[in-house]
Amino acid sequence: MQKNKKMNKNCLLSLCFLLPVHIAMxxxxxINTDGSTASASAIxxxxxxxxxxxxxxxxxxxxxxxxxxxxxxxxxxxxPDSAGFYYYDGSQWGWMATINGNADxxxxxxxxxxxxxxASHFIGTTDNxxxxxxVNNIKSGLIDNTSYNSALGYSGFANNTTGTHNTAIGFxxxxxxxxxxxxxxxxxxxxSVNTTGIxxxxxxxxxxxxxxxxxxxxxxxxxxxxxxxxxxxxxxxxGANAARQxxxxxxxxxxxxxxxxxxxxxxxxxxIGKNAGRDNLGSWTTLIGIDAGQKxxxxxxxxxxxxxxxxxxxxxxxxxxxxxxxxxxTTSSNNSFVGTYAGQLNSSGSFNSFLGSYAGYNNTxxxxxxxxxxxxxxxxxxxxxxxxxxxxxxYSNSTGAGxxxxxxxxxxxxxxxxxxxxxxxxxxxxxxxxxxxxxxxxxxxxxNNSGNSNTAIGYKAMEDNTTGTNNTFTGLNAGNNNITGxxxxxxxxxxxxxxxxxxxxxxxxxxxxxxxxxxxxxNAAFGTYAAAFFSKGEKNVFMGYNTVNSLxxxxxxxxxxxxxxxxxxxxxxxxxxxxxGGNGDENVFVGHDAGKHNxxxxxxxxxxVGSWAGFFKRANYSLLLxxxxxxxxxxxxxxxxxxxxxxxxxxxxxxxxSVGVNVGIGMTKPYQSRLTVSANSSASGFTLGIFGQNxxxxxxxxxxxxxxxxxxxxxxxxxxxxxxxNGYAWVNYMDQVTGNMYWNSxxxxxxxAATGAETNRLTISSTGSVGLGVIPxxxxxxxxxxxxxxxxxxxxxxxxxxxxxxxxxxxxxxxxYQIPGSGNIHxxxxxxxxxxxxxxxxxATLLGILTQLSDERLKERIAPIDNTLDKLGKVHAYSYYWKxxxxxxxxxxxxxxxxxxxxxxxxxxxxxxxxxxVNYSGFVPLLIKGMQEQQQEIAELKKQIQELSAAIKK
Numbered sequence: 001m002q003k004n005k006k007m008n009k010n011c012l013l014s015l016c017f018l019l020p021v022h023i024a025m026x027x028x029x030x031i032n033t034d035g036s037t038a039s040a041s042a043i044x045x046x047x048x049x050x051x052x053x054x055x056x057x058x059x060x061x062x063x064x065x066x067x068x069x070x071x072x073x074x075x076x077x078x079x080p081d082s083a084g085f086y087y088y089d090g091s092q093w094g095w096m097a098t099i100n101g102n103a104d105x106x107x108x109x110x111x112x113x114x115x116x117x118x119a120s121h122f123i124g125t126t127d128n129x130x131x132x133x134x135v136n137n138i139k140s141g142l143i144d145n146t147s148y149n150s151a152l153g154y155s156g157f158a159n160n161t162t163g164t165h166n167t168a169i170g171f172x173x174x175x176x177x178x179x180x181x182x183x184x185x186x187x188x189x190x191x192s193v194n195t196t197g198i199x200x201x202x203x204x205x206x207x208x209x210x211x212x213x214x215x216x217x218x219x220x221x222x223x224x225x226x227x228x229x230x231x232x233x234x235x236x237x238x239g240a241n242a243a244r245q246x247x248x249x250x251x252x253x254x255x256x257x258x259x260x261x262x263x264x265x266x267x268x269x270x271x272i273g274k275n276a277g278r279d280n281l282g283s284w285t286t287l288i289g290i291d292a293g294q295k296x297x298x299x300x301x302x303x304x305x306x307x308x309x310x311x312x313x314x315x316x317x318x319x320x321x322x323x324x325x326x327x328x329x330t331t332s333s334n335n336s337f338v339g340t341y342a343g344q345l346n347s348s349g350s351f352n353s354f355l356g357s358y359a360g361y362n363n364t365x366x367x368x369x370x371x372x373x374x375x376x377x378x379x380x381x382x383x384x385x386x387x388x389x390x391x392x393x394x395y396s397n398s399t400g401a402g403x404x405x406x407x408x409x410x411x412x413x414x415x416x417x418x419x420x421x422x423x424x425x426x427x428x429x430x431x432x433x434x435x436x437x438x439x440x441x442x443x444x445x446x447x448n449n450s451g452n453s454n455t456a457i458g459y460k461a462m463e464d465n466t467t468g469t470n471n472t473f474t475g476l477n478a479g480n481n482n483i484t485g486x487x488x489x490x491x492x493x494x495x496x497x498x499x500x501x502x503x504x505x506x507x508x509x510x511x512x513x514x515x516x517x518x519x520x521x522x523n524a525a526f527g528t529y530a531a532a533f534f535s536k537g538e539k540n541v542f543m544g545y546n547t548v549n550s551l552x553x554x555x556x557x558x559x560x561x562x563x564x565x566x567x568x569x570x571x572x573x574x575x576x577x578x579x580x581g582g583n584g585d586e587n588v589f590v591g592h593d594a595g596k597h598n599x600x601x602x603x604x605x606x607x608x609v610g611s612w613a614g615f616f617k618r619a620n621y622s623l624l625l626x627x628x629x630x631x632x633x634x635x636x637x638x639x640x641x642x643x644x645x646x647x648x649x650x651x652x653x654x655x656x657x658s659v660g661v662n663v664g665i666g667m668t669k670p671y672q673s674r675l676t677v678s679a680n681s682s683a684s685g686f687t688l689g690i691f692g693q694n695x696x697x698x699x700x701x702x703x704x705x706x707x708x709x710x711x712x713x714x715x716x717x718x719x720x721x722x723x724x725x726n727g728y729a730w731v732n733y734m735d736q737v738t739g740n741m742y743w744n745s746x747x748x749x750x751x752x753a754a755t756g757a758e759t760n761r762l763t764i765s766s767t768g769s770v771g772l773g774v775i776p777x778x779x780x781x782x783x784x785x786x787x788x789x790x791x792x793x794x795x796x797x798x799x800x801x802x803x804x805x806x807x808x809x810x811x812x813x814x815x816x817y818q819i820p821g822s823g824n825i826h827x828x829x830x831x832x833x834x835x836x837x838x839x840x841x842x843x844a845t846l847l848g849i850l851t852q853l854s855d856e857r858l859k860e861r862i863a864p865i866d867n868t869l870d871k872l873g874k875v876h877a878y879s880y881y882w883k884x885x886x887x888x889x890x891x892x893x894x895x896x897x898x899x900x901x902x903x904x905x906x907x908x909x910x911x912x913x914x915x916x917x918v919n920y921s922g923f924v925p926l927l928i929k930g931m932q933e934q935q936q937e938i939a940e941l942k943k944q945i946q947e948l949s950a951a952i953k954k
Contacts, residue, residue, distance in 0.1 A: 304322070393422075452470070530543065
């Protein structure tokens with residue numbers, strides 16, 4: 001450093017020698033080349049026209065490192081930036097600008113800057129002071145790092161006193177704010193009148209202009225312009241004039257040009273889209289889409305989509321989603337329309353749900369409808385309580401009510417038909433006026449137009465039906481050709497598929513009466529291909545696989561069994577058993593192959609029972625009973641054979657047993673006669689023998705008693721015999737002394753039969769009284785032994801004359817059965833307890849529980865019961881009084897047997913007079929099954945409701 005100073009001194013000294021020097025009297029010093037004197041005002045006057053003064057040159061770092069610079073010290077900074085002259089003013093270095101002001105390369109210039117460094121270059125202050133901006137000396141902006149306020153715009157934020165954390169940009173933006181905090185306003189006149197409101201955001205000319213509330217957000221020209229009340233808070237408005245007139249409404253979200261424009265006091269709304277809810281006065285509404293809910297004044301509505309709910313005024317609780325959905329609704333409430341033009345023309349209909357493009361498009365005033373699928377319920381105007389699911393489901397329905405259609409085009413043409421349920425693609429598509437129908441399956445009930453009360457389940461089930469009523473078809477193609485037939489029940493693929501004009505048939509099984517039948521009535525066919533090719537007839541019952549596979553025309557036949565049959569044309573036959581049956585009328589075939597070979601010919605009025613019975617030959621009006629029983633030749637009449645392998649060889653004859661067979665009754669080994677009736681199984685001392693020998697008729701034997709002409713004439717040899725011979729008025733009489741019995745005429749007085757050791761087993765008195773085990777006395781016509789042991793039948797009168805007592809199977813003298821003197825009560829006892837009373841009115845009481853045998857081991861052909869709800873609905877409960885005044889005179893409650901017989905004939909019985917009775921206990925399993933089916937339907941509906949609710953929420 002000392003070396004540099006020395007060099008500088010040397011340079012200055014050399015300069016003095018080289019230049020002319022003039023020292024003025026005023027102690028001024030001049031250095032020049034022209035010899036002029038120094039200026040009186042300068043201590044040093046340097047002048048040259050070819051050279052200048054060169055001051056010290058250094059970098060910025062070197063300048064800043066000068067220790068204690070003297071005031072006025074001048075240097076030239078040449079690096080690293082801001083090159084130029086710097087002078088020290090006593091406290092800091094000052095930059096000496098060049099003639100064009102560009103000496104400092106970091107200065108912000110009016111004509112722009114270059115080579116700026118964002119890391120170190122800035123506009124502003126370097127101390128902790130507010131940065132203010134003014135225009136025409138009017139506050140036009142500030143940056144305050146202590147109050148965290150920022151403003152930019154003429155007169156903007158001009159009156160703030162204590163407000164903090166505010167940002168105002170624009171002409172008179174937030175002009176009146178004094179103490180409001182955390183506000184942001186961007187745009188001319190935005191937030192202009194606010195004084196104390198906090199946490200507001202206004203973006204756009206005049207947005208939130210009159211606001212004094214809190215927590216509002218307005219974006220767009222005059223958005224939330226009139227929110228002057230402090231109550232008008234928590235609002236969000238985006239779009240020109242969005243919620244412009246809102247003055248007191250709170251918690252609204254409004255997006256779109258003029259959306260919510262006239263909403264003055266409405267609150268808790270979401271309005272999105274141009275003119276969405278423009279005139280809305282309702283609260284808790286959601287309106288999304290251009291013109292959505294434009295006229296709405298009600299509360300709680302949801303409109304999403306252009307023009308959705310556009311004309312709604314006072315209708316509340318509505319949900320419209322989709323272009324023009326619910327556009328014409330004015331006053332109706334609680335509707336849900338989802339889809340383009342869904343429910344567009346609805347005006348006053350309430351509680352409707354439409355989902356899908358054009359769903360319920362023409363609905364005007366109908367209520368309680370649910371349409372899901374494009375064009376579903378399209379033409380519905382007045383029909384109420386309908387549910388349509390699927391594209392164009394219920395498309396043409398106008399006034400039909402209470403319908404449920406599910407599937408593409410299901411119930412498409414239905415107009416006025418009511419209370420129908422169609423499930424499946426094009427199910428019931430042609431139905432127009434039919435009611436109370438249930439179609440389940442693609443194209444089920446496809447052609448039905450006016451048929452009522454039909455049930456079709458399965459692909460193309462009842463496909464061609466037009467006007468038929470009260471049919472039930474279940475299975476692929478079941479009854480699909482039926483046109484006008486009514487009261488049919490068909491279950492199984494192709495069951496009754498070919499039937500067109502038939503009534504009151506019941507078919508169960510694949511192909512049952514399915515391929516050739518055209519007109520038939522009152523028939524029942526159960527089993528795969530049962531009566532598959534039957535064409536015409538009535539009142540037949542067919543049961544079993546491929547039964548009556550050849551029968552074409554027949555009436556009142558009952559055929560049960562694998563391939564059992566009765567020929568091509570037959571009436572009034574019964575065939576039971578595999579391959580059983582034959583040609584003809586009024587025949588009965590029971591057993592495997594019974595009458596089968598008879599298909600080669602015809603017969604009438606015959607009964608064949610047993611496997612292979614009547615297999616080989618035919619006969620009319622004959623009875624063949626037993627395995628392989630038969631007739632010798634065909635054409636016999638009134639020929640009967642009973643027994644295994646029995647055979648009759650002529651007409652008008654009956655054969656009992658096969659050739660050489662003895663017949664025994666009461667024994668296991670008959671002998672000595674073709675018919676033997678014995679008192680014991682060994683047939684020793686048989687009781688009855690029919691010999692048919694010379695001079696023999698019937699032998700009644702216990703030690704050889706006989707009946708018949710000259711029977712056992714050899715008794716004179718000394719055998720103890722009791723017999724009746726050829727005397728027609730003779731009676732066997734036993735001498736009580738010898739024990740012998742003789743034939744004689746009836747003597748006078750009383751006669752004892754079997755006296756001696758068998759004394760008094762049977763006594764007939766001379767007065768006509770009969771005693772069993774006792775000699776009759778008194779006036780009783782029939783009397784029994786009056787001992788207590790082994791008493792079997794007792795009829796006696798006690799001292800209590802009010803009752804007559806009758807006992808059966810009585811021991812020890814205990815009462816079992818009693819009839820009082822009046823005869824109007826039958827009482828049954830166990831010990832001394834009265835356990836059962838049967839009254840003359842027909843009523844009865846039972847002490848204990850009445851049960852019925854129901855063990856599975858006792859049953860066969862067990863099958864579940866289905867579809868009980870529909871049938872139970874046809875049975876009604878009634879109150880009534882008995883016409884017979886001897887019966888219980890009080891009011892009764894029950895069913896009508898004739899009505900039950902129509903749906904459950906198996907629960908109805910008839911007596912000989914045709915009077916009907918009902919098995920009430922048989923309804924218990926039906927009611928259980930009905931409750932199970934109903935519970936299943938409830939579960940399915942709950943599932944559908946949950947799925948619909950989930951879909952709507954999405």
